[in-house]
Amino acid sequence: MSDARSPIPSEAGSDADASVVLGVLTRNGAKGLSITISVVHRTIELVCAAAAATGLVALLLGFWAWHRSLPGAVIAVVGGGGTLAVAIYVLTRVRALATAVKHPAEVLSQTQDLVLRAKGSPELHKLAGTIRSRKGAKAAGLGRMRRAVGTGKLISSVIGLASPDPERHRYLVPFTPDRLRNLWLAILFGLWAWLVSAVIASLAFLSLAIQAL
Secondary structure: OOOOOOOOOOHHHHHHHHHHHHHHHHHHHHHHHHHHHHHHHHHHHHHHHHHHHHHHHHHHHHHHHHOOOHHHHHHHHHHHHHHHHHHHHHHHHHHHHHHHHOOHHHHHHHHHHHHHHOOOOHHHHHHHHHHHHHHHHHHOOOOHHHHHHHHHHHHHHHHHHOOOOOOOOOOOHHHOHHHHHHHHHHHHHHHHHHHHHHHHHHHHHHHHHHHHO
């Protein structure tokens, strides 16, 4: 039975692996991230503002309409307040990414430092192999945005090889795989919470209108 683990590369191989990863980062890193985050940041910022406003309206209208009913008040507070909290969380994390990208030279330099720290590891060898296999796709004409997203994933993968120091690599902390995964999950949860808040706000408004009759 063959060993499924990645072999430890030789010294020459580890230098080649590091060169492949560093080459991609040098060519596309700062520019690619700037394109990606600038678009994503503005889009998510608008969505977060709308979701937060909906959550706040659901909270206030729901509590006003159902404050005499404990279950109704709890639904309003949990639904509206939850949406508001998730929107603020997502906005804070996305702004941290945007702040880091405003310093592209530092982001690139700190990422290169992590690559050199991981040189010789099986993980870096595997990552370099993945990059080599994607060169054909790039030559085939991948769009600029798709390449930018790929570069962002690459930087996150590099960070996963060697955990960044909060002081030495402070601009890389927002790109750690755990933070990006939690951000993605929060965005998905926030979209559902936004829908729930919209329903709560609509029902609360209808309830208040009926009470006013």
